Amino acid sequence: MQFEQAIKSKIIICDGAMGTELQKRGLGKGVTPDSWNITNPEQVKDVHKSYIQVGADAILTNTFGANSARIGKESKYSVRELNLAGVKIARECAGEDVLVFGDIGPTGWEDQLPPYGTLSEDVFYEVFSEQAKALAEGGVDAIIIETMSNLAEATIALKAVKDNTSLPVICSMTFARPPASRPDDFRTSWGDSVSDIVESLTKGGADVLGSNCGDLVNEMPFLAKTIRELTKLPLIFEVNAGIPRIDDDYKTVYSLSPENFADIIMQIIDQGANIVGGCCGTNPEHISAIKNRLDILQS
């Protein structure tokens, strides 16, 4: 199905977490998830399939960190190889009916653009252009730029994707918890406000705006409302499975059950979201819970 057609006709359910699901399948500490596109493709496929089985309409390629800033100079595989392999795996699982979103994450660089830092726009632009080209070459249906905390960086990533591909682009920012004195002043950890984000990314040609990850879970519906008031563009929200804690066996557990997670997602849909899914700590059960609610709603 084409992305443009899908977003007009229904709420698109995205997949849940990839990294933690790969860890369940043996990904060790210090090994980058992206490298498994080449070394353990069957395990990556297994995660994609587990989400498609429970009703995901769209899956994200396992390429969040597959950019030159993150893989480093010692990487055995090139950016192009990691991304092409990631798209191939996703495409094989998705077939014709499920959408594949090519995943682009942040550089993770501390040094930034002026006035805060000393890096030039060109340095960022090169990183994102290289990855965008490879994802497009592999054959994704859309690009998702996600978990961005810095609007300047997200804006350059958007430009790089727009310049180098003709694909629809989803831009998803990560917000910090607002201070108690200003509960509606949602900002990224770099201080970017919702209105600046909407303005800059809309001007840059984003097809979908929204948010994922970060400190916000219960506040996400309110954030969705805040963004919806500022734009008519389709919106995306991918929510963490609550706040993580460590249990007595030193295993990480997330606080939100699939049903409680679905409660929050349904409130976000009520505020006008078009694409919903899971971020850190979510698994196929969380996505299944969204699917069941939407099936009931639409029947």
Place this chain on the structure above:
Amino acid sequence: MLSRAQAISQTEQIIKDALANNVPASEILNDGLVSAMSVIGDKFSEGEIYIPDVLIAARAMQNGLDILRPYLASDKPSYKGTVVIGTVKGDLHDIGKNLVKYMLSGGGFNVIDLGNDVSSEKFADAVRTHNADIVAMSALLTTTMTSMKDIIEGLEEAGLREKVKVLIGGAPVTQDFADKIKADGYARDAGSAIHKAAELLGIAG
């Protein structure tokens, strides 16, 4: 908001003016730079300012220290304590750790940065070499925060646990987790790390 260049040049000018007016260098350091960094930390904790503001303040502070250093040479810098800091094994994220580093060094601590992906042995070696008072550990991932437990156990095995205070932090870390792995302190952000580090050493922060 000042740009990085403006913040650096204005701080520089204020320091030079103070020196020209015979304000003692140690006073400029403590009442000017160190206490200013503490204000930055508090504002960051309260959500009044954001990461780039802290990074700019840290650069301005660093540049200011470079100017002051020749004047301080006679009176040795008196640190509040020595901290070895690192992002734990398996974790390659260092922005959060760096913010804490800037805060602590700006706040008057001698900070030894071990970088990221730091093993238990490396922490223990650094504690010995630098005669550290505090081990500060950061993790951004839920999957790597459990390395903190291994590192504390490593300090125990090396017979160093009694010698140092362990301070932990990072996005997924909580007080509950700190209690569970028997860390001495938890700081929820870079701003509160200054106060927590001072508290652990029983001094004013």
